[in-house]
């Protein structure tokens with residue numbers, strides 16, 4: 001009963017191989033077909049070669065005299081032609097093999113990367129905040145580019161060698177059954193060692209992934225552009241380098257121990273096999289000396305034993321390799337099996353225009369996964385159509401979290417958010433996100449052309465659309481871009497040739513232009529002018545209403561002088577709204593807002 005269950009579990013595990021092969025096929029059916037054909041040819045031609053050589057030796061040795069007699073020539077001619085054809089086919093197959101193998105492998109690895117990319121984009125933002133996800137991703141990335149293709153190779157190896165193996169073992173059986181049995185028994189210790197250490201290596205990899213990832217992180221710190229300044233200034237290079245080396249030597253020691261035991265075990269297994277093969281050779285030689293074998297037979301059996309032994313080795317290596325692939329494929333599927341929680345419902349509701357009722361937060365609470373703290377606690381407020389509201393509050397009071405919920409990067413743990421009366425969870429996710437334009441505090445800096453950087457805000461437009469320039473004019477980025485050597489075609493950032501680095505404030509203007517380009521119903525600006533000079537900030541906010549036209553706007557800022565123009569100001573504290581009203585109402589109220597405003601004003605005057 002127990003062993004039956006084990007067998008079923010084992011069978012279920014091997015089912016990982018089939019979908020992996022499907023992935024290989026989908027990546028490039030043409031190249032995969034070519035590769036398979038070559039493998040078949042390469043598998044068959046040594047077999048034919050041996051057989052033709054045996055026939056040739058037999059023809060020669062059955063002649064009364066070895067001279068170029070017409071009879072010998074006529075008998076050996078077709079065999080020689082056959083041998084030449086086989087050898088030529090083998091040569092052509094070998095020559096093509098490199099091209100086909102590298103092209104097909106490249107196709108598979110690119111296809112697998114595209115699958116990983118699609119999955120990474122599909123899953124929820126919350127996965128990125130979970131270290132386990134990063135472990136899974138790291139392992140999947142390691143396996144994805146080569147493992148599926150390796151299965152194909154090993155499968156072909158198994159099939160190829162099984163033909164050769166059956167033929168060779170069959171031949172050896174005609175001599176003595178004991179030879180075949182001894183050959184099979186000789187390989188058993190190697191198989192056991194391989195299976196045992198494959199499992200050990202798999203367990204080792206899973207245990208050490210976090211350490212490996214830490215070392216990758218340190219390497220990134222030491223080589224990445226964004227840390228280069230601090231590392232030099234604070235003299236952190238050596239410290240991080242030492243930490244990196246310490247982790248790498250921990251990894252090295254742990255793996256070395258495992259690999260050393262593995263090598264020793266293989267040595268022992270090979271010694272056993274060596275003794276048994278030696279005994280088989282002794283037996284064949286004895287038979288020849290007794291006159292039981294002709295010269296042709298001796299050549300045949302010698303070759304059969306040699307090739308049979310190598311076919312058996314390859315066959316077993318293929319099989320145990322498949323076992324290893326199957327085991328390690330779990331790493332890939334673990335990642336591919338991740339599924340987003342934030343999805344479009346089966347029958348999404350129509351996304352109504354915000355002009356109707358606006359956005360409403362109804363008793364919204366939220367806590368990030370893995371923490372017991374509530375980032376938002378029972379929040380309720382409405383952003384009316386065309387209204388500009390401002391969110392102010394201390395660091396960590398929950399302002400950005402609220403925006404992430406509005407974009408459905410997370411769902412509330414309690415309460416609901418509605419757009420014109422419809423719960424966000426009932427809307428098509430992509431469509432909802434099209435309605436919202438956001439500049440986050442940590443906006444992206446794309447190392448692409450200035451034009452691309454803005455166009456990415458609305459990729460449904462033509463690249464030459466004049467609205468790209470209009471958006472840049474609104475944010476103040478136009479003046480920056482026209483000063484660049486190639487204007488809108490200038491590559492931004494220093495990662496690629498010809499790139500021009502911008503100042504932080506200039507990058508911010510470009511990000512703002514991206515947000516203006518998006519034809520959304522709501523615009524959310526999280527600290528949009530934190531790096532801008534006062535003149536640029538003044539210009540932006542003095543014509544803010546004109547810039548956003550009839551969009552609803554949510555503004556997050558610590559600079560209270562810029563929130564005066566908001567229709568309503570919400571003051572947040574520890575995930576709650578503690579005050580709200582117009583600037584004047586809040587100043588009259590003499591609460592937290594008035595206090596903060598006065599502190600800031602005092603610093604200016």
Ligand SMILES: Nc1ncnc2c1ncn2[C@@H]1O[C@H](COP(=O)(O)OP(=O)(O)OP(=O)(O)O)[C@@H](O)[C@H]1O
Nearest residue numbers: 129368371375393394395396397398399400401402
């Ligand atoms: N990804 C996250 N995982 C866990 N906790 C988080 C995460 N992001 C933010 N928090 C926590 O949620 C709370 C609210 O953070 P949030 O970023 O919304 O504050 P904020 O008001 O925007 O702050 P700031 O003014 O500094 O931008 C903080 O206590 C923060 O530690």
